[in-house]
Amino acid sequence: MPTFLQQAIHNDILWVSVIASLLAQFLKPFTYWLRGETFEWGHVADTGGMPSSHSALVVAIATGVGLEQGFDSAMFAIAVGIAAVVTYDASGVRREAGEHARALNEIITSLLKGHPIATIEFKEVLGHSRTEVIGGIMFGVGLMLLWKLGVQPLFLG
Numbered sequence: 001m002p003t004f005l006q007q008a009i010h011n012d013i014l015w016v017s018v019i020a021s022l023l024a025q026f027l028k029p030f031t032y033w034l035r036g037e038t039f040e041w042g043h044v045a046d047t048g049g050m051p052s053s054h055s056a057l058v059v060a061i062a063t064g065v066g067l068e069q070g071f072d073s074a075m076f077a078i079a080v081g082i083a084a085v086v087t088y089d090a091s092g093v094r095r096e097a098g099e100h101a102r103a104l105n106e107i108i109t110s111l112l113k114g115h116p117i118a119t120i121e122f123k124e125v126l127g128h129s130r131t132e133v134i135g136g137i138m139f140g141v142g143l144m145l146l147w148k149l150g151v152q153p154l155f156l157g
Contacts, residue, residue: 025053050128055135055140
């Protein structure tokens with residue numbers, strides 16, 4: 001009987017999904033640059049941005065489970081439910097929290113003009129636009145389909 005570690009090492013759905021998430025993060029400096037911003041490697045560690053690595057991860061998992069277990073399986077239903085919650089959170093709740101942070105930063109800046117009190121800077125980019133989430137979804141589905149349908153890039157095969 002294989003051990004937990006042996007099973008996890010051979011779980012291609014897990015690893016392709018993790019790679020999809022990491023690649024999505026790696027693409028962020030390039031997508032910021034393509035939108036006209038300066039190229040900064042620091043965007044690799046940012047929350048928010050295009051594509052959504054959270055969305056890429058969960059939809060790659062759901063796609064892999066569907067391809068392997070069947071799109072009518074309970075496991076696929078669970079994976080889709082989790083993916084729906086994560087993508088909704090990324091484009092809804094976290095995005096709105098970022099908007100609140102932006103408003104708070106503006107209020108603090110205007111209140112403290114001329115005052116020697118240290119300002120608190122809230123992180124404003126917490127979530128994703130719907131376009132960024134859709135980008136992550138397409139990226140995750142695409143990478144898993146490439147893997148499962150046998151079109152494996154050199155770095156994965």
